[in-house]
Amino acid sequence: MPGVIKGPQTLYDKVFNDHIVDEQDDGTCVLYIDRHLVHEVTSPQAFEGLKNAARKVRRPDNTLVTTDHNIPTTSRKHFKNVTTFVEETDSRLQCETLEQNVKDFKLTYFGLGDKRQGIVHIIGPEQGFTLPGTTVVCGDSHTSTHGAFGALAFGIGTSEVEHVLATQTLLSRKSKNMKVQVDGELAPGVSSKDIILYVIGQIGTAGGTGHVIEFCGSAIAALSMEARMSICNMSIEGGARAGLVAPDDITFEYLKNRPLAPKLDSPEWKKAVKYWRSLRSDEGANYDVEVIINARDIEPTVSWGTSPQDVIGITGVVPGPDDFKDENKKQACRRSLDYMGLKEGTKMTDIVLDKVFIGSCTNARIEDLRIAASIVKGKTVAPNLTRVMIVPGSGLVKRQAESEGLDKVFQDAGFEWREAGCSMCLGMNPDILQPGERCASTSNRNFEGRQGAGGRTHLMSPAMAAAAALVGKLADVRHLADYEKAVPSAKSAGANVHPPIVDDPESDIDFESMLGEDDANQGNTADTKAPASKGSGFPKFTQLKGIAAPMDRSNVDTDAIIPKQFLKTIKRSGLSAGLFHAWSKNKDGSLNPDFILNQEPYTKSKILVVSGPNFGCGSSREHAPWALLDFGITCIIASSFGDIFYNNTFKNGMLPLQVDDPEALKAVFAEAQAGREIEVDLETNTVKSADGKKLATFEVDDFRRKCLLEGLDEIGLTLMKDEKISRFEKRRTEETPWLDGSGYLSRHRVGAVKVEAAPLPKTNRGEAVEEPLEW
Numbered sequence: 001m002p003g004v005i006k007g008p009q010t011l012y013d014k015v016f017n018d019h020i021v022d023e024q025d026d027g028t029c030v031l032y033i034d035r036h037l038v039h040e041v042t043s044p045q046a047f048e049g050l051k052n053a054a055r056k057v058r059r060p061d062n063t064l065v066t067t068d069h070n071i072p073t074t075s076r077k078h079f080k081n082v083t084t085f086v087e088e089t090d091s092r093l094q095c096e097t098l099e100q101n102v103k104d105f106k107l108t109y110f111g112l113g114d115k116r117q118g119i120v121h122i123i124g125p126e127q128g129f130t131l132p133g134t135t136v137v138c139g140d141s142h143t144s145t146h147g148a149f150g151a152l153a154f155g156i157g158t159s160e161v162e163h164v165l166a167t168q169t170l171l172s173r174k175s176k177n178m179k180v181q182v183d184g185e186l187a188p189g190v191s192s193k194d195i196i197l198y199v200i201g202q203i204g205t206a207g208g209t210g211h212v213i214e215f216c217g218s219a220i221a222a223l224s225m226e227a228r229m230s231i232c233n234m235s236i237e238g239g240a241r242a243g244l245v246a247p248d249d250i251t252f253e254y255l256k257n258r259p260l261a262p263k264l265d266s267p268e269w270k271k272a273v274k275y276w277r278s279l280r281s282d283e284g285a286n287y288d289v290e291v292i293i294n295a296r297d298i299e300p301t302v303s304w305g306t307s308p309q310d311v312i313g314i315t316g317v318v319p320g321p322d323d324f325k326d327e328n329k330k331q332a333c334r335r336s337l338d339y340m341g342l343k344e345g346t347k348m349t350d351i352v353l354d355k356v357f358i359g360s361c362t363n364a365r366i367e368d369l370r371i372a373a374s375i376v377k378g379k380t381v382a383p384n385l386t387r388v389m390i391v392p393g394s395g396l397v398k399r400q401a402e403s404e405g406l407d408k409v410f411q412d413a414g415f416e417w418r419e420a421g422c423s424m425c426l427g428m429n430p431d432i433l434q435p436g437e438r439c440a441s442t443s444n445r446n447f448e449g450r451q452g453a454g455g456r457t458h459l460m461s462p463a464m465a466a467a468a469a470l471v472g473k474l475a476d477v478r479h480l481a482d483y484e485k486a487v488p489s490a491k492s493a494g495a496n497v498h499p500p501i502v503d504d505p506e507s508d509i510d511f512e513s514m515l516g517e518d519d520a521n522q523g524n525t526a527d528t529k530a531p532a533s534k535g536s537g538f539p540k541f542t543q544l545k546g547i548a549a550p551m552d553r554s555n556v557d558t559d560a561i562i563p564k565q566f567l568k569t570i571k572r573s574g575l576s577a578g579l580f581h582a583w584s585k586n587k588d589g590s591l592n593p594d595f596i597l598n599q600e601p602y603t604k605s606k607i608l609v610v611s612g613p614n615f616g617c618g619s620s621r622e623h624a625p626w627a628l629l630d631f632g633i634t635c636i637i638a639s640s641f642g643d644i645f646y647n648n649t650f651k652n653g654m655l656p657l658q659v660d661d662p663e664a665l666k667a668v669f670a671e672a673q674a675g676r677e678i679e680v681d682l683e684t685n686t687v688k689s690a691d692g693k694k695l696a697t698f699e700v701d702d703f704r705r706k707c708l709l710e711g712l713d714e715i716g717l718t719l720m721k722d723e724k725i726s727r728f729e730k731r732r733t734e735e736t737p738w739l740d741g742s743g744y745l746s747r748h749r750v751g752a753v754k755v756e757a758a759p760l761p762k763t764n765r766g767e768a769v770e771e772p773l774e775w
């Protein structure tokens, strides 16, 4: 049987293997997806693709939709509908589009008028939608959160959202196993957020690339479910495809009486718990990488730079380039200090803040709010802070907090008490930092411009953010009493702020004017342009010859490739206007002549060559490959890639090309720097100079290679497997009946759906492919 591993298995092996519908010789699997969460930012193009191909949502009973990223977090007392409530034009259109799609496809939706609305990764667990042993996906990188239940949960791009909607499966390959074991007792004042920040500091943002991390050890076993969620949430920041924790009594206790979990004490509940208990790694199971950490080594941890790996204990000082051996890291450190306006050697506790944000899918659950409230109770926020916000993760968290009087504690201390949403975690709504402002944040990303162009983010736990709110500086929550006399006055705000690196203000982007004619016509665009809608494959990728732009950076995150203000589109095209926006544009919107893609001959680049590792890390936004494609770049060459970005590029007929040999990468980079054309040949797996000299070789999985060479539509291919998918669903219904829509989702409960005879996959010209590939 495919995928069966002989011998002891890890938890990840077990969950992955249990979901294999079909497996190819090269390891590409059709993986069944149990749970699909959907939000407004990454779904419009997916629904458009479904509509264009006249496809249905296969399992509405396993699909849950909410709106969280774009929405205002102001009072909803007078909320009537999104059209009147969401003021910002593009955000409103995205919210309206979501609601229309929910209606058209008859899906379950928690809108702004619903008390269950909230951040997608908070509502899933809260409702019992997330269950042990399931596969959970969402067009969002922090789907890893749900791994806290022993679920295999990972972020996907919009093309994959469409794939799951249409087929309830994904084409996926098995990742490697990594174990992060944290043993011992946490010291007072240290929380699960400190654990994960510390772990990422140790392994780096690419440390988990290609792996699924299992978190274990006595310190993890002692954590509550909410604390485990904060850890799994940030596994993506460590580069991992997913993070998970074996389910145990703490998990089962949490799931009791959740609306979508099996009914407590029913035969289904008993059967489920028996199965869930089997979800543990076997004795002697093999991990490709093991990391062992002593919980006692962890102190309250904060970030100092612009990558989640730039962390240090609160008692430390801001590091400098000499603290790093690797030249890429020295360079990244210089850049981070410059952006953050910090001087090497500054004590972390001397860093003065402007704002505090307690929220996000990492830390906006009830326990987070309780701990923050316990610290600020009866005290007042520091006068130098211009804004201190509490944004509960869901309407239900908000209600719970209010029933405990936490809202009053916060408001009395001077905090704003907001409505649920992503808010200042990424600032797609009006909650943003101004250029140069410095924020203590319980969120998960401190990338340049993440919370607002030019804004500076310090990541930390809710306890540490609450302490920072009282002190007005980064502060050690363990020694709050020592600060009492040292709270900065109002005028010392921004005392350590250096001139910020800013891009233009985040005013409304005129998406209409960004759209080309092709888009208006709704047809596939020419060769190197992003298609307006999918449904019938891509141009074939065989050879590509052209100018390659050299980019001398590492850890380029997808927020940098395309910042959040450009994600408010409902189209795939026109996104080159936002490509590398903060680097490519001056403050006034004019082109920055120093940026490589603005210089000749690189304005015509078809290839991007990146010197450092981990290109495309972070967010799952498929807008990143769409923006590159729209510029004309169809191939990116680097030593390594963020997993989700890597996947997303293939779905758009692009080639991310991993060159393992550092000398070969240098040779390709040198050609790019010289402004000479290079040639990428997918038929021979080589990169050549313009005069035919072999510069590098590369590997691409067989299946992906064939899809690129033949320009195939993966959804069409998967639908050819309908019989196998239906058989899998039948077995699933028999063995794990609680996974077919339960609770309020049972109105959609149809079990295995019969779909029409699967059409043959098509080429980009719409012709049926006669013998596509052995499949």
Ligand SMILES: CC(C)[C@H](C(=O)O)[C@@H](O)C(=O)O
Residues within 6 Å of the ligand: 041, 042, 069, 139, 140, 141, 142, 155, 426, 567, 618, 619, 620, 621, 622
């Ligand atoms: C908008 C979405 C694609 C994105 C993600 O994938 O993470 C967002 O949630 C983020 O945190 O950057």
Ligand code: SF4
Residues within 6 Å of the ligand: 068, 069, 119, 120, 121, 140, 142, 360, 361, 362, 421, 422, 425, 426, 443, 444
């Ligand atoms: S990381 Fe931030 S923006 Fe992304 S889902 Fe979580 S709260 Fe929302």
